[in-house]
Amino acid sequence: MERLSEKQINKELENLPNWKRLDEKWIERKYRFKDFLNGVRFVDQIAEYAEEKLHHPFISIDYKVVTVKISSWQMKGLTDLDFEMVNHFDKLYDEADK
Ligand SMILES: C[C@H](O)[C@H](O)[C@H]1CNC2=NC(N)=NC(=O)C2=N1
Numbered sequence: 783m784e785r786l787s788e789k790q791i792n793k794e795l796e797n798l799p800n801w802k803r804l805d806e807k808w809i810e811r812k813y814r815f816k817d818f819l820n821g822v823r824f825v826d827q828i829a830e831y832a833e834e835k836l837h838h839p840f841i842s843i844d845y846k847v848v849t850v851k852i853s854s855w856q857m858k859g860l861t862d863l864d865f866e867m868v869n870h871f872d873k874l875y876d877e878a879d880k
Pocket residue numbers: 836837838839852853854855856857
């Protein structure tokens with residue numbers, strides 16, 4: 783899997799207004815829930831998907847806010863796989879009990 787160019791990254795991010803660029807390698811989104819356990823259940827779902835794909839986001843649970851950040855650290859940047867993953871996380875969130 784190849785590292786994406788700046789142009790490709792910016793194009794992907796145009797369709798992902800809730801995701802923000804942290805630096806050249808990482809993007810991040812905060813997902814909000816009405817209670818703690820709904821956030822924990824969402825984390826369980828994205829963790830299962832990450833294991834399937836063998837591609838792992840960094841996740842923090844801060845009470846009702848779940849922060850997910852992702853990068854292809856082996857590639858030292860962002861790849862198509864990162865964007866495939868975050869699109870799936872957003873779909874899970876859309877369908878989740880929030
Ligand atoms: C050996 C193992 O496959 C690698 O360390 C994987 C695991 N999960 C990973 N996850 C992410 N997000 N980026 C990686 O580069 C990565 N590498």
